[in-house]
Amino acid sequence: MNAEDIQQIFFVECEESLEAAEAGLDELKAGTHDDETINAIFRAVHSIKGGAGAFGYVAMQGFTHTFETLLADVREGAVAAGSDLVDLFLLALDCLRDHVDAAQSGGDAPDDAALIDQLTQAQAVNAKPEPSDAAEEEEAGADQAGNTSTADQDLDALLDELMAGGDTPKAAGTADKDGKEPAGWTVQIRPHAGAMINGNEPLLWLRELTELGGECQECHLTELPALDEMNVEEGYLSWTFLMPADAEHAAVADIFDFAGDNCTVTYGEQGATNTAATDTATAAPEPIPTPVETTDTKAAAAPKAAPPSEAKSAEVPAKAEATPPTKPAAEAPVRKQTQAQVNQSVRVDLGKLDKLIDGVGELVIAQAMLTQRLANESLAHIEELSMLDTLVRDIQEHAMAFRAQPISSVFSRVPRLLRELAGTTGKHVKLEISGETTELDKTVIERLSEPLTHLIRNAIDHGVEGAEERKEAGKDPEGTLSLSAEQKAGRILIRIGDDGRGIDREKLRNKAIANGVVDPDTQMSDEDVYNLVFAPGLSTAQSVSNISGRGVGMDVVRQNVKELGGRITIESCPGTGTTFTLALPLTLAISDGMIVQVGEESLVIPLAHVVESLRPIDADLKGMGSGRQLLNVRGQFVPIVPLRKIAGSCRVADNPSTGVLVVVETESHGCAALLVDAITDQRQFVIKSLDTHYRTVDSVAGATILGNGRVALIVDVDHLVQSEATSAASALHPPTPSQTAAEAELAKVA
């Protein structure tokens, strides 16, 4: 893994952290938070700060530091998380997101000066001492101390002698070579049993002292018991070090910062080495930086030359060997180094993944062809083939799962959008989200963001009324935007609903007539009228705002959704709001289908729509005039739709009692029974777009290649049933004008 890969992990992590922080802030705002909420927000910002430092994003690091400091105060209860503060946090979070985006794209960091001021002020108001200055000084101090440490190699050699020989004036002599003046003050250290038990390493202290220029004058052996009385965890030795005059007491105290009560440290004048202390401390009085602290900023720096390997200490027997094994020793080697136990993941280039998925698509076709071929040889039911079938299906499922992502990654951007819109329109809108864990294909997710953003802008700008107007209408002055996602009938349904004024049917129609989009004499159903929203160049907004309302966009939205193999529908209730529903395919590549025979053609009905198939008895069939028929499915009447229209063949069963009826379910038009000649197979198919190879054909969702190498059209069930229903409805029930009169009062529209 190189630095760039790790940086990518960091950006993914930033995204997660931003989402977590945003979720937390939303809870704070809604008042549904608990103790863990603020912790989680803090951790998220803190984690970004850590990475920003490691990767050298100085501006981001600075900003997160200020942000985090205020969050820490809130966490510790020094600052109350009022709603003003939560709003400030949300702004800060947006700014942090900009920082992350800038870092990722290599752009300039955003101007955060004003926000940093606000954050600092918010903290100052609560008059808590600012800890960061102290921390920085301290870090600076540590850096200096760190710079003095250099020749590890010599020191280790020295320490070896210290440990091995005990009293070694010779060692002191060696250390003298760097020309330190052998005058100054002394320090005597006496580690206690606790030091070793707490994982401290007296050897380390000796080494640190030497790094500060100290020389070991004496190793005191007087307390050393006889060998059989010796306890391995007890400390028996003490040392006197002569420190150079310019060595600072504080720097020495730092070394024992972590020793606590586990080591007696005694300071003295030179020449008083064996006498008692002039300054005794059992613990470092002011624990400042500790021995091993470093503050370098380039953590991701290129690897340097390997350290001197002869640097070897005398305590050799490695800890691992010394520790009595509590488990069979074999267990440790079994576990390979590296990966985390949880969240194991491999990063794969998306292009490679797509190639795999394309390959799986081809595999599905090849397998179907093989099946066909074997069937010709009467080998269709051999066991190997069904094994292959299961395997291919498994591979396909797993391959598609690689691409699945929860829709939360799109939904999570909405709160920010709403905040921005609140700023520009003055309309404050509550957000209700459900089903955010619903998973969708990555491509769908990526291409969903734009239409979704447009629909939301539209809903806020045109749908939701201003606070005054809402009050007059007896509504909550704060509007509500609801976003939901769910998987239904093999599709993902995403709903964007507002509780605004709804679509003014008549006004929309008049506008369309005025713009020449529709003919004044055209009879239009509600749905037809609402769909005018998507007509190019049509907007009924009275003032064109800079958010939406230029009349471009909604047609683009529909186009975007269509390109994803999806459909968009509108439901609107005057005075109570409008809901847009996007129905999107689960995947863009492979689907399950029922292969049916209609005349000479094979057609594919996506299995997701299929409820059941049956041969009707005459008693279940009801004529409706004009050749239409209904099928009685256990008391429910559904229209029968012959597939001959798609097959384009005249030698097709027209009589349901001689064919097979496939009952299908649609999103917006209930159930229908598709009349076919026969059902020939059920299998997976790879969707090939007709648009790219030919042109869009009504009621046809695409084409696929069958096992026998022939092309079969895939039925767009929704469109087919809808167009049948529309033509039936317009034949039977022309729209009545009374509906429209009731709506005339209603306000402007999307």
Place this chain on the structure above:
Amino acid sequence: MTKGHEMTQSTRILTVDDSASMRALLLNALQQEGFNVEQAVDGQDALDWLATNEVDVIITDINMPRLDGFGLIERLRESARHADRPILVLSTESSDEKKRRARDAGATGWIVKPFNADKLAAAVRRIAH
């Protein structure tokens, strides 16, 4: 000479950090220095793993979900098997109060993030028993 190298080879380190990028940085830095690296995603994860495994040195973050660094150190010091295991804290925090808390809990040393790979490795070598 080769003996020192062997010591590094056999030194097994557990890094505990909830940040994947930080874990990756640590892994890179420490593996480059020849250490054997194990990873845990938070304090609880580390405890669970240490229940059946041994390491020579533990490097832990402080701010983590489930069980934070302080909690981890305290729990390890309570356990007989890991009571004297060297534990380095690796944190962006650098306040005296936090350090004192870590020391009281039984931490062996404190390194401020962002870390320098060489110095970190040197520190690990020094405290690895």
